Amino acid sequence: MIEGWPVLTAAGLVVAALAVALQRSRVQIAALREALEAKSRDLEHIQTSFARFAPEEVVERVVASGVSMHGERKEVTALFADLVGFTALSEQLEADTLVRLLNGYFERMSRAVTEHRGHVSTFVGDGMLALFGAVQPNPWQANDAVHAALAMRDELAAYNRELEAQSLPRLAFGIGLHRGVGVAGLVGSPDLMQFTFVGRTVNLAARIQALTRVHDADILLTGAVHSGLDPRFRIRELPATQVRGIAEPVPIFAADSFG
Secondary structure, eight states, rough: OOTTOOOOOOOHHHHHHHHHHHHHHHHHHHHHHHHHHHHHHHHHHHHHHHHHHHHHHHHHHHHTTTTOOOOOEEEEEEEEEEEEHHHHHHHOOHHHHHHHHHHHHHHHHHHHHHHHTTTEEEEEETTTEEEEESSSSTTTTHHHEEEEEEHHHHHHHHHHHHHHHHHHHOEEEEEEEEEEEEEEEEEEEESSEEEEEHHHHHHHHHHHTTTTTHHOSSSEEEEHTTSSSSSTTEEEEEEEEEOTSSSEEEEEEEEEOOO
């Protein structure tokens, strides 16, 4: 023992070791807290900017699922709906009446989509894009999408009865559905984001929707959707149709009912 130096007993060594460990833990905890706070700020920013373009439940599902900011390839069923003759109708109605009518329509159509595990990605004028299987994997996405389309038909019929009671014109729509692979992810600027799906699948769904006028049917789907459907759906096969951007004629089916 060196004179003047403290004597370290076994207990003293233990206390010293614990003090070092405690200090190290405090440093680690501080670093962890800083990382968590930074992550929390990132999530809050995503939620704030994304929530402007999506329902709250979709925002929560996207954030909880850890959706990549870089996007990922997924198989998704796209539903594109568009009102028939709405441009001409919009020129006949007062602005406030037109907006009220359109908001009531979108509210009902969105409800039909969300009740069948889909989410509305985009409103474009009087058109609407809904996605099934984009946020979370969904092996029954084709069934859900067609169920949603049939529910939208029922919602529109009920809404038209309300419109007639107010002496307002009835609405009619066309719906096109297609299933395929594309890129799903958060798209937009740092201040304004939306969760969407990019690829030929959406384009083909929109073009199939346009064929509803040709085939005099309000809900059309491609063979890619039809191949995965529950056999209890009542589906009519229509002549395969040449679609812009597709080399071969596309198999087309009309959805009548379920059960």
